[in-house]
Amino acid sequence: MLGIMRKYQQSILIKLVFGIIVLSFIGTIFLVWGRGSDKAGGPVGYAAKVDGTKISLDEFQKTYYRTRGIYEQIYGRSLTPELEKTMGIKKMAVDTLVDAVLIRKAAKDMGMKVSKDEVAAEIAKIPAFQKNGAFDFQQYQQTLKMNRMTPEQFEDAQQEELLIQKTRNKIKDQATVSDQEILQAFKKQNDKLDLQYVSFSPAEVKGEVKLTDKDLEGYLQEHQNEFKTPEQISIAYAVVSPAQFAAKASVTPEEAQGYYQKNIDRYQGKGGILPFAEVKDQATADALKAKAAKEAYEKAADAANKFRTQGDIDAAAAAVGAKVEKTGLFxxxxxxxxxxxxxxxxxxxxxxxxxxxxxxxxxxxxxxxVKVTERKPAAVPPLAQIKGAVEQKVREVKASELAKKKAEEALTQLAKGGANLKETGNFGYAATGVVPNLGTSQELMEAAFTLSNAAPVAKQPFKIGDRWYAVKLKSRIDAPTADLAKQSGTIKQSLLPKKQQEALDTWLKGLRAKAKIEINPALVD
Structure with a gap:
């Protein structure tokens, strides 16, 4: 039984294969499919090569669709192609598979192993194989059979995944948090700062912007889509009204009853579906209307087919007794x-x-x-026609650049002292990034608490809204360290996950640097 039970880890990867545990254990979802193969991979090509190990397109497709599926569950809606491209879903899938291959190779070099007992224990934890909270062997077999997997396939995959997880955890367990890092985190959470600053907005410096025709022409050339006029068409059309066929149409009682039965959900009463006898007149009228609409469509289709080659909408309209109307460009x-x-x-x-x-x-x-009588494609008008709009846009861009430049220059002056500076007043660290008198900027908040008397000036300006800020530390009130010893354990635990992830990322980066990795460019372009 233990042989059949091998590998039931808490992994969305396997659970997504099943389709019944898709929301569980997101962190390890894709590892099983990153197994790769040393074989040629068939005639359809490959997704990636890692030191000669090929990752098949099939592996990539599975990982890609399940990665996308997870994000669609998170967001509660389908991902548009644009959003999917922005998020880099395909690259995530490829990177996950490549990392899995690298980790397995490293695990072998590190002598990492997974025992049958470990695999069996993990399998027993999976709810899909349990009855009344306990592992059930028959349930295990049936679930695998429903998903077209043999116990051997599933167990091998689970063993691979558990090996990868153990290897990752071994690297993460090497991460440590130093006393200095604990002190810095304590001070960040408890110290109070007072910043001095000067700011510049595009509106304030817009008058200093000087533009040339070359500036306008260059911007228009690089941002054509911002000024492109949309495509336009004009059409000739004729409307065929079903009402003109209704007068000549008729329905039999059998046709009315047949319509009622096919559209029975339309005839609801307070107590449920109304019997045909009670809605006979309404059903007959509805059936007549539907019959007339069908006849009108068929007549219109016949006319369109007859005169399509010539594109003769006048003749088509005349054939169905309709009048041709025309539009201007729209x-x-x-x-x-x-x-x-x-x-x-x-x-x-x-x-x-x-x-x-x-x-x-x-x-x-x-x-x-409908017939399209004229089509005017989308186009970028000559600069002379849209010079005002282009100039306005370029002036806004240049003004924003100038405001940033002035803020950068102000940082140099702040290092020498500076004058006419405003102040934030004392404030503590806020995870929301709200800085008094300035606004919300997580980037500025983080940078502010790295400033010291030895290095009081920020290294770069910060944009909040449309304004650029140059900031300098005026004073820092150090928190008493009497409570540091009491809080150090909690602080260490809060810092450790990030340190562990950094250790894992650094390790993976090193593995990638040493490996020969070839990605199929068609997958990520």
Missing amino acids: TLQAPPAQLAGEKDLVPRAFALKQNELGSPVETPKGIYL
């Missing part, structure tokens, strides 16, 4: 008043080519026949 975001509310029609029109007669588009107002 954009996707700002359709003309006559098409207001037609959310389905307008995107379909923009998908057509010029002079193309499209397929019918059904909307609440009727069935549309």
